[in-house]
Amino acid sequence: MGVLERVPARRGKGAVALAQPAIEADRLIKGDCIAEMAKLPDACIDMIFADPPYNLQLGGDLFRPEGGMVDAVDDDWDKFDTLAAYDAFTHAWMKEARRILKPNGTIWVIGSYHNIFRCGVVLQDQGFWILNDIVWRKANPMPNFRGTRFTNAHETLIWASQSEDSKYTFNYRAMKTLNDELQMRSDWVLPICGGQERLKRNGTKAHPTQKPEALLYRVLLACTKPGDVVLDPFFGTGTTGAVARRLGRKWIGIERDDTYCEVALERIAASLPLDESAIGIMQSPRQAPKVAFGTLVETGYLEPGAILTDVKRRWKAHVRADGSLACEGLNASIHKVGATLQGAPSCNGWTFWHYEADGDLKPIDALRQTYLLATQP
Amino acid sequence: MGVLERVPARRGKGAVALAQPAIEADRLIKGDCIAEMAKLPDACIDMIFADPPYNLQLGGDLFRPEGGMVDAVDDDWDKFDTLAAYDAFTHAWMKEARRILKPNGTIWVIGSYHNIFRCGVVLQDQGFWILNDIVWRKANPMPNFRGTRFTNAHETLIWASQSEDSKYTFNYRAMKTLNDELQMRSDWVLPICGGQERLKRNGTKAHPTQKPEALLYRVLLACTKPGDVVLDPFFGTGTTGAVARRLGRKWIGIERDDTYCEVALERIAASLPLDESAIGIMQSPRQAPKVAFGTLVETGYLEPGAILTDVKRRWKAHVRADGSLACEGLNASIHKVGATLQGAPSCNGWTFWHYEADGDLKPIDALRQTYLLATQP
DNA sequence: ACTGCGCCTGAATCTGACG
DNA sequence: ACGTCAGATTCAGGCGCAG
Numbered sequence: 001m002g003v004l005e006r007v008p009a010r011r012g013k014g015a016v017a018l019a020q021p022a023i024e025a026d027r028l029i030k031g032d033c034i035a036e037m038a039k040l041p042d043a044c045i046d047m048i049f050a051d052p053p054y055n056l057q058l059g060g061d062l063f064r065p066e067g068g069m070v071d072a073v074d075d076d077w078d079k080f081d082t083l084a085a086y087d088a089f090t091h092a093w094m095k096e097a098r099r100i101l102k103p104n105g106t107i108w109v110i111g112s113y114h115n116i117f118r119c120g121v122v123l124q125d126q127g128f129w130i131l132n133d134i135v136w137r138k139a140n141p142m143p144n145f146r147g148t149r150f151t152n153a154h155e156t157l158i159w160a161s162q163s164e165d166s167k168y169t170f171n172y173r174a175m176k177t178l179n180d181e182l183q184m185r186s187d188w189v190l191p192i193c194g195g196q197e198r199l200k201r202n203g204t205k206a207h208p209t210q211k212p213e214a215l216l217y218r219v220l221l222a223c224t225k226p227g228d229v230v231l232d233p234f235f236g237t238g239t240t241g242a243v244a245r246r247l248g249r250k251w252i253g254i255e256r257d258d259t260y261c262e263v264a265l266e267r268i269a270a271s272l273p274l275d276e277s278a279i280g281i282m283q284s285p286r287q288a289p290k291v292a293f294g295t296l297v298e299t300g301y302l303e304p305g306a307i308l309t310d311v312k313r314r315w316k317a318h319v320r321a322d323g324s325l326a327c328e329g330l331n332a333s334i335h336k337v338g339a340t341l342q343g344a345p346s347c348n349g350w351t352f353w354h355y356e357a358d359g360d361l362k363p364i365d366a367l368r369q370t371y372l373l374a375t376q377p
Numbered sequence: 378m379g380v381l382e383r384v385p386a387r388r389g390k391g392a393v394a395l396a397q398p399a400i401e402a403d404r405l406i407k408g409d410c411i412a413e414m415a416k417l418p419d420a421c422i423d424m425i426f427a428d429p430p431y432n433l434q435l436g437g438d439l440f441r442p443e444g445g446m447v448d449a450v451d452d453d454w455d456k457f458d459t460l461a462a463y464d465a466f467t468h469a470w471m472k473e474a475r476r477i478l479k480p481n482g483t484i485w486v487i488g489s490y491h492n493i494f495r496c497g498v499v500l501q502d503q504g505f506w507i508l509n510d511i512v513w514r515k516a517n518p519m520p521n522f523r524g525t526r527f528t529n530a531h532e533t534l535i536w537a538s539q540s541e542d543s544k545y546t547f548n549y550r551a552m553k554t555l556n557d558e559l560q561m562r563s564d565w566v567l568p569i570c571g572g573q574e575r576l577k578r579n580g581t582k583a584h585p586t587q588k589p590e591a592l593l594y595r596v597l598l599a600c601t602k603p604g605d606v607v608l609d610p611f612f613g614t615g616t617t618g619a620v621a622r623r624l625g626r627k628w629i630g631i632e633r634d635d636t637y638c639e640v641a642l643e644r645i646a647a648s649l650p651l652d653e654s655a656i657g658i659m660q661s662p663r664q665a666p667k668v669a670f671g672t673l674v675e676t677g678y679l680e681p682g683a684i685l686t687d688v689k690r691r692w693k694a695h696v697r698a699d700g701s702l703a704c705e706g707l708n709a710s711i712h713k714v715g716a717t718l719q720g721a722p723s724c725n726g727w728t729f730w731h732y733e734a735d736g737d738l739k740p741i742d743a744l745r746q747t748y749l750l751a752t753q754p
Numbered sequence: 755a756c757t758g759c760g761c762c763t764g765a766a767t768c769t770g771a772c773g
Numbered sequence: 774a775c776g777t778c779a780g781a782t783t784c785a786g787g788c789g790c791a792g
Contacts, residue, residue, distance in 0.1 A: 120494025
């Protein structure tokens with residue numbers, strides 16, 4: 001690797017911008033996730049996707065809290081002990097996760113009611129800023145055979161940034177496109193992992209809780225850019241790696257279990273990267289090149305003196321040679337004039353103002369689109 | 378009152394069966410919920426439904442795209458200085474709630490990602506046993522106006538018993554009947570509270586966060602028996618009381634705010650106990666499941682990069698990773714691209730676009746049907 | 755009376771680049 | 774760090790009014 005990239009300095013006061021070598025990626029690390037994350041440098045990961053265990057068995061997995069334990073208010077000591085151990089484990093891995101995550105990176109954690117509340121609290125307590133909780137609504141969940149509760153038909157994901165003012169990645173347009181031109185909501189209906197996709201080993205399922213690729217697909221498409229480095233500290237059979245590879249993202253997996261490692265590596269090798277042209281997603285206008293209104297005047301797309309109106313023809317404004325707009329004694333930018341006339345705090349002049357063409361009113365944004373098509377390579 | 382009932386002894390070892398007078402019910406207590414619960418005897422309540430403050434921590438004003446301002450929840454009762462202060466408050470009211478709840482009673486708590494994780498942890502830490510987490514999927518949530526996150530389209534409810542071996546009430550058959558003979562799942566689609574149901578005071582909403590009666594209806598129908606006593610420590614405008622009365626359950630409400638108390642009492646007085654035969658109208662109609670084109674890409678029914686054509690093979694388009702279609706410089710949804718290419722105002726992309734299978738052209742709608750068949754119960 | 759269009763509203767942690 | 778300003782951004786349902 002050795003590619004240098006600039007990392008924005010947002011880690012506390014007085015931090016300086018650092019040039020950091022990109023981390024070596026597309027690899028599986030065999031070992032304990034806390035110990036292995038500890039070996040990674042600060043701020044090297046763009047996104048962490050974590051599917052932590054919640055059925056910590058007594059014995060090997062049981063994690064002892066390091067500090068003095070708070071007095072249990074309750075008599076249920078055994079349960080408290082187990083919960084405290086789980087919290088300590090969660091604090092430990094999330095602390096490392098937070099350290100290696102870039103300032104503008106985000107973390108996803110998935111779980112069920114057994115553990116997701118505890119994960120959410122530790123995230124908040126460590127200073128992560130929750131952006132959404134997402135409900136994966138399973139299209140085909142396992143029924144509740146005994147009829148004693150509601151069918152447990154969903155799992156919960158938490159999406160969080162490092163801090164309240166992080167500049168995180170969210171591909172809004174891509175999500176809206178993926179959802180037939182409606183905003184993507186916080187509830188996702190997706191089938192559970194089964195059929196061909198479910199990995200087998202000796203005829204039985206290779207992993208008890210393999211996640212569907214469609215779930216990771218949406219997560220990675222929404223919140224990473226091509227080339228971003230995604231780390232999964234509980235890699236299992238490598239769904240995160242397989243989807244990252246398909247979508248042109250880099251991945252790092254950490255997994256303790258030998259068999260899971262084997263299965264994951266085979267699987268990822270077999271998953272083909274998508275063609276570059278297919279990975280493309282709808283860009284936000286935010287990321288499109290900007291066109292000043294004045295440019296349209298300069299280049300003749302609009303004549304100085306042209307008349308613009310709002311869609312209801314309530315106001316009539318004149319375009320001036322410098323790209324400003326004159327209307328009812330006002331003379332300012334297309335946005336300001338629109339806002340002032342409406343008495344609104346702000347206004348998008350591009351969609352507010354219209355020009356007449358063939359008897360129709362069209363928003364001046366259409367002119368901008370025409371200009372962009374004509375001038376972009 | 379004065380009716381005696383037997384309370385099974387399940388409070389730790391060596392407890393004896395107690396005969397307790399039934400608590401006075403169907404009343405509103407004005408005051409602080411912690412202080413007022415403290416005055417109630419042990420083990421006198423069958424169910425607690427709690428809608429505590431969410432601790433939203435909103436920033437500045439938020440404007441809608443068309444200029445209007447969002448009427449945010451900025452009430453003093455929702456403000457806490459720190460997460461620790463919120464936790465302390467939660468511990469305090471839940472401790473009293475646990476004491477007054479019968480051994481076989483259950484508690485419901487509703488919240489959003491701002492507070493629900495903390496509520497869940499306190500429940501677990503106090504020894505409550507979580508039975509389900511329920512997702513209320515809002516049919517008509519407020520959109521995310523700035524396109525910065527996923528639309529926050531749900532709230533979460535936690536249902537918990539006093540302990541792992543409680544003999545709690547769950548009316549399995551009633552839920553299955555309510556759900557068209559399918560097991561009731563952990564995700565409930567219900568509209569938010571609006572229209573006639575939304576209580577007004579001087580022309581504006583009487584309470585910023587009034588819950589829909591349909592939500593309480595399902596909760597009470599599922600987890601209480603007729604005659605049970607339901608307590609709501611954050612009574613607000615009394616949705617819990619109104620529904621309890623309709624369903625023949627007894628209720629106790631605790632509320633600090635004078636105006637909320639007034640509104641609640643008026644409302645409950647006006648809510649008539651329900652005739653058995655009227656219950657049917659509460660059933661929400663099953664909705665035809667919608668499938669976004671992007672879902673077919675996510676779930677592998679179509680690969681990114683796949684080629685689609687119209688039935689006359691006049692145009693050739695490429696499927697992209699986000700479920701958009703690329704064709705002749707255009708990149709948009711299946712419907713928009715179809716419309717633009719034909720110069721039509723609109724186009725049903727599902728029937729317009731075809732894929733090739735075994736030398737035949739098939740509409741992509743066929744894939745949608747296949748997907749539905751595979752994922753619907 | 756019915757239809758269609760426009761307006762209003764709902765628990766919201768809701769901008770970002772540049773100087 | 775802070776101020777300024779360009780400009781990007783919404784879905785479903787209920788209700789009233791016009792035709």
